[in-house]
Amino acid sequence: MKFGKSAITAAALIAAISLQAGAGVIHAEEANAATNTVSVSTAASAKAAHANAIYNHMMNLLKSPAKQAEAVSYMEKNIYQVTPYQATLMVLKLENAEKAILDAWNDKFFKDSIQTKLQKLMKPGDDLTALIIKTNDKNLKALLKGARDSGYRLETSEGMYYLVLDYPRFQKVRAYVSADIKSYIDIMTAETKAPFANDAALSISWTEVTKRSLSQEAFVKSFPHSNRTAQAKSLYSQYLNISLYGLNNTPMFDxxxxxVNAKAKAALEAAVSKGDPSNSDYLKKIKGFLDVLKKNNDVLTPEVDKYRKAASGIK
Known part of the structure; x- marks a missing residue:
């Protein structure tokens, strides 16, 4: 079949128009993709800038002890908007700030007038919020509220009332920090809710002693380079000593x-039985302790004492 010149020209024109239209679609798609990329990049930059602004404001608040309560509240309300790295630093720096002025806060609580008021006011189970509600003393109410809002909680021992860091409160922001600090918060929360000692006596069960020892050991093994590894090691050392010596008013040996304390020995045996001494330095030491105990008929002898000194590092 032969085509006339006009038909060929028309066909060429149609092809050219088609190609131009196709090129236009391609250029439009590329332009849209570029626009979307710019939009995403702009949004990411804005988000990063917002996170940085929150983090920097938190750091500025922590420079002033008088603004610590404001810092606690600000962090709890805004931590979800920063990066996990920034959130972790916010928590750690707040903990540092709370520790730094804890003694100054306790000096206020150690005044005889405050101790007397607390003795009359406080009942078992009361926390700072309960005391704030109960008291009509404006000055005492302001002191209690300031302590609570600044991140502390009230404890009592040997007839004295004093403040400690409110680690359970850090559970509010736990989800936003790194894995090691999540674990650290859990360890310190357990310590705060149920301190291991009161009036030089063990205030938790011997089973809980072994449980916490293993938790602290696991933290050190899992996070050897964590910013809080030193604290976990120190706590573990205390618990290892308790596991071998007990406390003054709850001794391992009569x-x-x-x-030997029968309940203590039973708890140690259960921990060794349920765990794996080949994979735990703590359990390995406890197993060795139980072995030397058995050899000495569960009595504290020079051989037993020598073992626990070596195991705990006491000279």
Missing amino acids: YDTKK
Whole structure:
């Protein structure tokens, strides 16, 4: 079949128009993609700038002890808007700030007038919020509210009332920090809710002693380079000593008979039985302790004492 010149010209024109239209679609798609990329990039930059602004404001608040309560509240309300790295630093720096002025806060609580008021006011189970509600003393109410809002909680021991860091409160921001600090918050929350000692006596069960020892050991093993590894090691050392010595008013061995505390021994045996001494330095030491105990009929002898000194590092 032969085509006339006009038909060929028309066909060429149609092809050219088609190609130009196709090129236009391609250029439009490329332009849209570029626009979307710019939009995403702009949004990411804005988000990063917002996170930086929140973080920097938090750091500025922490420079002033008088603004610590404001810093606590600000962090709890805004931590979800920063990066996990920034959130972790916010938590750690707040903890540092709370520790730095804890003694100054306790000096206020150690005044005889405050201790007397607390003795009359406080009942078992009361926390700072309960005391704030109960008291009509404006000055005391302001002191209690300031302590609570600044990140502290009230404890009592040997007839004295004093403040400690409110680690359970850090659970509010736990979801936003790094894995090691999540674990650290959990360890310190357990310590705060149920301190291991009161009046030089063990205030938790021997089973809980072994449980916490293993948790602290696991933290050190899992996060050897964490910013809070040193604190976990220190706590673990205390618990290892308790596991071998007990406390002054809850000794591992009876002061008169030198016989081992039966409940303590049972808890140590259960921990070794359920765990793996080959994979835990703590359990390995406890197993060795139990072995030397058995050899000495569960009595504190020079051999037993020598072992626990070596195991705990006491000279």
